[in-house]
Amino acid sequence: MLILALLGALCGLLSGLLMAFFYAAIYLPARYIIGTDFDTFESLPVEWRVGLSLLACIVLALVFTLLPSRLHKVGVPYVVERLNYHNGNLPLWNGVVQFFTAAIGLIGGLSIGKEGPAVHLGATLGGYLAEKAKLPQYGVETLLACGVAGAISAIFQTPLAGVLFAFEVIFLEYRQRYVLPVLLSSVVATLVSHYLIGPLDIFSIGDLSLVVFSTDLFFACFALVVLIVLLSALFLHTQKALWRLSGLSVWVRFMSVAIATSLAAVYLPEALGSGYSSLTHLLSGDVILYSLFLLIVVKTALTAFTIGLGIPGGMIGPTFIIGGLAGVQIALIFDNDVALFALLGMAAMMAACFQAPLTALVAIIEMTHSSEAIIPALFVVVLACLLMRVFFHQESVFVERLSYIGMSSTISPFQRYLRHHTVKPVSEDIVLLPARVPLEQAKNLASSMVDYIAFESDGDWHLVHRISVLDALQTLDLGPQLWLVFIDDIAVMDLSLTLASNIVPLIDEPSSLESMWHWFQKTDSVEVLVALSDSSFRRVSRHRLDQFLLKSD
Structure with a gap:
């Protein structure tokens, strides 16, 4: 939790800086063009209003024509799609496209807001930090929420609304385990926005009269x-x-917007x-x-x-x-x-x-x-x-x-449960040994509580049960065995010749139990050797995963 809180604060800091830059990218050109407060396009001559809207739509159509179709996806629905179907992985280039295209549309006076693009940018930032920190899936989702909350908080300077937006609109549910890092990100982003942009008094409401219910x-x-x-x-x-x-065609659609906006202009x-x-x-x-x-x-x-x-x-x-x-x-x-x-x-x-x-x-x-x-x-x-x-x-x-577009805005409770757990609860400790282990070291396995031994031979990883190795050692009483090798007068046990072992694949630690479950479904394997982030190895079996799910159910 401490690591997530620190990363949440960092995400809030970076979100605040990014939103300040986004705000400047919109405000400074508009301030130069309009000459007064931002968004007062009615103060411009009619030819300027029409020209800006037409130019913005033409530039946007040209940009989307030149870009590959995979970069066309931006906005809040895309963030939810990536969260539910791609483990929260948001490509950086889509965020770059969102930044510049939204700025072009806003400077051109199109009837849009900057908050949706801010959500995409904040979520992309949170996902990027989670990827660099190599966090499990629940950590990715937490930093994604931190990025969204930080962006909304910075662009509106509303820290609590930013937190609630992340839960109500993006996740469509309240997640208590995410609250502290998200709150921290939201507060830090608001402070950064206050410092760089200044107080955003969007509406001068003044003192409301006393509400009399009638x-x-x-x-x-x-x-x-x-x-x-x-x-x-x-x-x-x-x-x-x-x-x-x-x-x-993007030209047909965007030129239709240009015509409608020009009439309004x-x-x-x-x-x-x-x-x-x-x-x-x-x-x-x-x-x-x-x-x-x-x-x-x-x-x-x-x-x-x-x-x-x-x-x-x-x-x-x-x-x-x-x-x-x-x-x-x-x-x-x-x-x-x-x-x-x-x-x-x-x-x-x-x-x-x-x-x-x-x-x-x-x-x-x-x-x-x-x-x-x-x-x-x-x-x-x-x-x-x-x-x-x-x-x-x-x-x-x-x-x-x-x-x-045929996608769900939420995930099933089963998927959510799997995403909130790493592989460690279903993994087993192993003893990692060389393929040729000194006989005295092999005998020490009798005092070990670990059930499985892993070793590498001819580029493949093998798993063998500890009891099987101890049983093989007992055969020395019957005379010399094939697996007994002498290296520099030291008796060595060649595990690859001891008995039949299982060749198992070696994979990097999955981001969540959901990824592990999908891997078993895809490969139809019964066990796998997992290399954890701390450089240790553990055995994960389909049987143990099923037992964990049944027990939890």
């Missing part, structure tokens, strides 16, 4: 839930319809980018020149259209904004507190789209430094998640994406 508040919250559920359904079903077009520029500026202006009391409801619908459809056609960006930030705008709309209709309902909308939209209620609740509290909205937020979050499951039968958008 019939009017209840009806307003219920109306917000209905609107959020409809927007979430639009967001998810639009993407699901567009997934069927994944076989089209001309007629509704507040829908460009992540959308933080629109919500910030509304919370500050500014008046927008367009219908707020139209902006909400266009932002929802444009984000779903952009992500659904394969642009490598995130959804978390845009869904936060869509929910916040929806909350403001309901507050204006029911003449209620705008700031309060913006928070409620953000929490409800994120929870409904990603089925991550606790992450959504904690995120708004940490981002706004206020807990005044916690009770009504619980109401809208729970009801929104429930209605999405009951009436629309929708899981998280990431789960739906994996299901669409």
Whole structure:
């Protein structure tokens, strides 16, 4: 646990540095182009807005055309896929592609977020550290969670939400044995982000008025839930319809995004980018020149259209904004507190789209430094998640994406159990001897408690039972034996001539019992010699593995 905690802290440090670099790669060019706050694309002339979106889509299409297809896979669904089907092994080059393509899309004003790419980058970093440290499978998963939590914490500066996101969205369950390293990674990443980027006061909520529970508040919250559920359904079903077009050329898909974004750039520029500026202006009391409801619908459809056609960006930030705008709309209709309902909308939209209620609740509290909205937020979050499951039968958008391509978002309890154990519980100690062992040393085996002896002969590894060797020694009373050899007048026992031994394969220590189980299934062997990381050797048999599983069951 101490090693995992130290590696978790290192992962948090590196995640914070990586996210600061990612933030700079997006912010500095955008700051140079826009000249004001990042994400305020509406302040640019219309030809600049259209030009940036077109250029971004052309560059992305060109990049994905030149890259091999294996590097096209990026984002949160890819992280879950690699976790469940490839033992958490995330190729570095896919992470590099994610970094630069997401930066291009964000600088170009496409309706995407930076949080999904951050998750991929953090998970890749955690997997890389686990590989270099040669950790077993549960260690790989722990550092993967550390990387995800660290990335989310650094990009939002929300340490608890980062931890909950890793469990609710990536692992889809809470894993107690991972909590301490993940918490440490999240806190360290947040501190690094604070130091390098500065405090990220994304929303200036100010002091919320005291929440007075009344019939009017209840009806307003219920109306917000209905609107959020409809927007979430639009967001998810639009993407699901567009997934069927994944076989089209990348140029067709990305140019379609360019056209849609260009139209938004001309007629509704507040829908460009992540959308933080629109919500910030509304919370500050500014008046927008367009219908707020139209902006909400266009932002929802444009984000779903952009992500659904394969642009490598995130959804978390845009869904936060869509929910916040929806909350403001309901507050204006029911003449209620705008700031309060913006928070409620953000929490409800994120929870409904990603089925991550606790992450959504904690995120708004940490981002706004206020807990005044916690009770009504619980109401809208729970009801929104429930209605999405009951009436629309929708899981998280990431789960739906994996299901669409025929993959499971979770692993079976049997697989999980195997992954959380190394081969040591099912292995047996052996005595490692040379093929020709001095007779006196062989006689000392009588006092040993180890059952098996391993030796190498003619490039093959052999296993022989200790009792068999001792029985062979007893035959010396009958006269000289074939296995008795004299080397420099020293009596030596040639184990390869003593009796029939089993030739067994020698493998490196598997990352988990799951890998060991798959090896037995594939080779149909009954035993194997395993070289552990500490340079020792142990015997693992299929029979002992089965006994361990039956006992555990």
